[in-house]
Amino acid sequence: MREEQAPALADEALAQRPEWQRLEDQLAWYGRHSRQCQRWHKRLRLMQVTFAAAIPVIAVADLPLSRWLTAALGALIAVLEAAEQINQFGPHWIQYRATAERLKHEKFLMLAAAGQYRGLDRTEALRLLAERVEEHVSQEHARWVRVTEESRAASEASQD
Numbered sequence: 002m003r004e005e006q007a008p009a010l011a012d013e014a015l016a017q018r019p020e021w022q023r024l025e026d027q028l029a030w031y032g033r034h035s036r037q038c039q040r041w042h043k044r045l046r047l048m049q050v051t052f053a054a055a056i057p058v059i060a061v062a063d064l065p066l067s068r069w070l071t072a073a074l075g076a077l078i079a080v081l082e083a084a085e086q087i088n089q090f091g092p093h094w095i096q097y098r099a100t101a102e103r104l105k106h107e108k109f110l111m112l113a114a115a116g117q118y119r120g121l122d123r124t125e126a127l128r129l130l131a132e133r134v135e136e137h138v139s140q141e142h143a144r145w146v147r148v149t150e151e152s153r154a155a156s157e158a159s160q161d
Contacts, residue, residue, distance in 0.1 A: 020128070020131040021130075023134055024104060024134050028101060028104050031100045031101035031104065031141075032097075032101045034093070035094055035098040038091075038093040038097060039090075039098075042085065042091045042094055045084060048081055049081050052074040052075075092148070096145075100140075100141045103137050104134060104137055107137070108130075111127075111129075114126070117129060118130075
């Protein structure tokens with residue numbers, strides 16, 4: 002019975018460490034935001050395809066408002082594409098998922114005492130984990146800043 006309690010105590014002690022909490026917090030954040038971006042990306046694309054498919058059907062139906070409906074649907078497609086481009090839901094979905102996977106990779110390497118964590122005591126492994134988590138998060142932040150600046154510059158250039 003004592004052996005069964007020891008792993009639970011070890012897991013409980015690990016869960017209380019700030020390094021581990023930071024990892025879990027970042028895993029949750031990137032997972033949640035990846036799912037949100039994926040949903041928005043797919044919703045916008047599905048609406049665009051639906052509206053685009055409706056245009057020829059409405060045009061052929063020869064309804065009294067066909068011209069207005071097809072024009073409105075065409076405009077909606079443009080607005081939906083602009084929303085996708087401004088918010089970058091597709092690229093963010095992929096980037097956030099990749100960061101979450103890198104963080105999961107670190108988590109499992111640390112738990113298995115494998116890779117860079119091989120042969121390290123718990124304190125040293127947690128120190129390395131903290132450094133690696135912050136490295137991944139910093140890389141993601143730097144990527145976000147770069148993409149945001151590029152997007153802003155492109156927007157300003159198109160206005161000139």
